Amino acid sequence: MTDQTDALDRTALETxxxxxxxxxxxxxxxxxxxxxxxxxxxxxxxxxxxxxxxRYFLDYGLSDYSHSDSDPQLVVRHQTTDFLAPMHMDQRYVVVGRITLLKPTSFVLAAAVFADGMLRAQGETVMISLEQDGKTRRPHKAEAVRKIIKCDAPEMQT
Amino acid sequence: MTDQTDALDRTALETxxxxxxxxxxxxxxxxxxxxxxxxxxxxxxxxxxxxxxxRYFLDYGLSDYSHSDSDPQLVVRHQTTDFLAPMHMDQRYVVVGRITLLKPTSFVLAAAVFADGMLRAQGETVMISLEQDGKTRRPHKAEAVRKIIKCDAPEMQT
Amino acid sequence: MTDQTDALDRTALETxxxxxxxxxxxxxxxxxxxxxxxxxxxxxxxxxxxxxxxRYFLDYGLSDYSHSDSDPQLVVRHQTTDFLAPMHMDQRYVVVGRITLLKPTSFVLAAAVFADGMLRAQGETVMISLEQDGKTRRPHKAEAVRKIIKCDAPEMQT
Amino acid sequence: MTDQTDALDRTALETxxxxxxxxxxxxxxxxxxxxxxxxxxxxxxxxxxxxxxxRYFLDYGLSDYSHSDSDPQLVVRHQTTDFLAPMHMDQRYVVVGRITLLKPTSFVLAAAVFADGMLRAQGETVMISLEQDGKTRRPHKAEAVRKIIKCDAPEMQT
Structure with missing residues (x-):
């Protein structure tokens, strides 16, 4: 089966x-x-x-959603969204995301929806990384951090 | 059929x-x-x-969801939410709302979820009132404005 | 908190x-x-x-949804539904269910929706009881079987 | 924008x-x-x-979902489904459909889900074609009937 529904990268998005x-x-x-x-x-x-x-977390290696002790629970703490223009049945769209701020056990992810050349909605989500106990903060996986820095160049805070 | 699922008023909430x-x-x-x-x-x-x-809009008379020309389209423009504590299967909860800011053709509605004596989530939604064309601003119904002022005492702006 | 949304029993339904x-x-x-x-x-x-x-499974003790080894996975195998009459926004309704056929590791549950004195939809769901491995058949809990027989008087098959 | 998510035809499915x-x-x-x-x-x-x-109805011309008097309301009357094997997070799948029985103002649509070479679920849906009043039977559009006969070769009943 071909990867028809796979993620679009920077080049594919610019196209x-x-x-x-x-x-x-x-x-x-x-x-x-x-x-x-x-x-x-x-x-x-x-x-x-x-x-x-x-999908981003799976592809960047932030979480494998295995619910095992070697994996974090990524939890939404705060979310803000602007709804800018209506959309209709069967309309094609692209939804995009990037991590804009990266801290040791949390981050901010920006996201947006584009359709027919127009920004339709945008938002920010603040997420924290927890152990499977749902309480203790857990640092991000090192490999995921490297990939996020390389692809999204987020602001870094300690 | 009794009204078992009807809205709770100020007294029932305080209870x-x-x-x-x-x-x-x-x-x-x-x-x-x-x-x-x-x-x-x-x-x-x-x-x-x-x-x-x-339910609030129906009960306060802001909209009857008739999609007729005598009724507004109430559209969400902006939404912000804090997720404060997890909730689980079958848990009882109360969701509450009030209009905190009322302008001639828009308003801000605050909402919150309580369960087992704890605030679980809270948010604000900015909504605008449009004609059925989805473009022209439309003033709120006078009777609804009176009821909102009486029940929620919102900040008023012109 | 009062039990306003609890299940209706035979008498409450007949009312x-x-x-x-x-x-x-x-x-x-x-x-x-x-x-x-x-x-x-x-x-x-x-x-x-x-x-x-x-809710029925929780109340009758068929499953506590604990996902522990002492609890079954109840899995839908087959479902058939008749949609008989449309329903609209904010309409009150009652949804009812009963087990009509009980086998050692499976059962048939009939369900229906009534609104404004009219049957709106009805259906049957065939479910099987599995261990947490999702493969091995698991007998129902004895206490749940007793309650089902008492309340629903299902056809029994071995 | 390319048509990456468009329907698969007979050849693409056989591939x-x-x-x-x-x-x-x-x-x-x-x-x-x-x-x-x-x-x-x-x-x-x-x-x-x-x-x-x-998507099938749009592509075959059975309905344009315009809710205008020149278009039918296609309503589900009966549905039966077999759930044959579990599926998991992020798994790729193909969902397919064909009209197997065509009457002047109704039809039966069969559908199935395949993933990793295995049939996961299958079902049949009986639908009727109504005028926008939601009551009067309405014959199918002639062009859609020709396309359905050509592509799906359904049993025909009058």
Whole structure:
């Protein structure tokens, strides 16, 4: 099976007119993402941000979602979103993400949705890294940190 | 059929130890609101905020969701949420909301979730009132404004 | 906190004009359960059946959803549903369920949705009971079997 | 933007080892489609069937989802599903569909999910075609009927 739904890198995104991002996913609006106002429901954008960040974490090695002691629980603490323009049934879109601030046991991930050349929604998510006990802070995996620095060049704080 | 799932008013909320709010709904966590980390998924909190505000708009007369020209489209422009403590399967909770800032064609709605005496999540949603064309600003219904002022005493801006 | 959202028993259901069932839940249609046709989406009925059966399993002691070795995985094998009449935003409804056929490591659960005195949807779900390995069949807990026989009087097969 | 997420035709499906179907969509399991048992939730399969059939109806011209008087409401009356094997986070899959029985104002649509060379779920959905009043039967569009006969060779009944 070909990797048709795999992530878009910086070059593939620039080809689609989206610059400043190194990681994205492309899809089309689904029937169940529309609400009775007949636009994409606000929460569908947040579902796309969730799908984006889970794939990002898997691809960058931040988490393997194994729920084992060698893996963190990545938990959302704060989220802010701007809904800028409506979207409709079956519309193609690209959702992108990047880590903009990296601390030893937390980070900020920015995300945005583009469709037909227009920014539709954008947001920031503050996440913390915990042990499987859900309480103790846990440092990020070193290899993931290297890849994030290389791809996203985030602000670093200690 | 009795009104078992109707909104809680200021008195009913205070009985449950929740003060400072005049409108709330009581429910229990559903199976599908849990994710593979086995906590309530972040987006489930936002679903509860959505359910809360739609019921509030119906009860206060801000919108009847008739999609007719005599009714506004109430659109989310900005949303910010703090996720403060995890929640689990079948847990009882109360979600509350109030309008904290009222402008002629927009408002800010604060919301929060309480469970077992603890604040679990809180957020603010900025909404605007549009005609059915989805573009032209539309003033709020006068009767709804009176009820909001009476129940929530919001800051007023012109 | 009072038990406002607890299950309805045979008597409470008969008071609401629903006879032949011993377990039900009462609720109102939520905004996100409506689709762009502006009726309750078919899948929302299946969500209500899921909520109903999870609460039933907890209340009857078939599973405690602890994911521990002393508890089964209850897995859906087959499901059939009739969608009989549309439902709309904010409508009150009752969803009911009963086990109609009980085998040592499986069962059939019938469910139905009533609103405004009319049957809206009905279905049957075939479920099997597995160990936590997701493969080995596991007999039901004896106490749950006794309660099911007493409340639902299912056909028994060995 | 390229059509990366477009439907797979008979040839593309056979390349993936799936024969007997002329219409399919390829995707990967999303985080929110997993439940607390850590498998794909049963209802997620039904979401995929819904996405599949809406795209099929758009592509074959059965409905344009314009909600105008020149377009039908396609309503689900009956649905049956077999859940045959579990699926997991991030797994690739193909969902396929075909109309197996075509009547003047109704039809039966079969659907299936394949992943890693194995049939995971299959089902049948009985749908009827109504006018926008939601009551009067409405014949299918002639062009859609021709395309369905050509691609799916359904049993025909009058």
């Amino acid at each position: 689609r007119g989206i610059s400043g991002w190194a990681y994205g996913l492309e899809d089309r609006v689904r029937f169940y993402e529309i609400d009775l106002v007949r636009h994409v429901n606000n929460i569908s954008f947040l579902r796309w941000f969730e799908v984006l960040r889970v | 449950r130890g929740i003060s400072g709010w005049a409108y709330g709904l009581e429910d229990r966590v559903r199976f599908y609101e849990i994710d593979l980390v086995r906590h309530v998924n972040n987006i489930s909190f936002l679903r509860w905020f959505e359910v809360l505000r739609v | 609401r004009g629903i006879s032949g069932w011993a377990y039900g839940l009462e609720d109102r249609v939520r905004f996100y359960e409506i689709d762009l046709v502006r009726h309750v989406n078919n899948i929302s009925f299946l969500r209500w059946f899921e909520v109903l059966r999870v | 993936r080892g799936i024969s007997g179907w002329a219409y399919g969509l390829e995707d990967r399991v999303r985080f929110y489609e997993i439940d607390l048992v850590r498998h794909v939730n049963n209802i997620s399969f039904l979401r995929w069937f819904e996405v599949l059939r809406v």
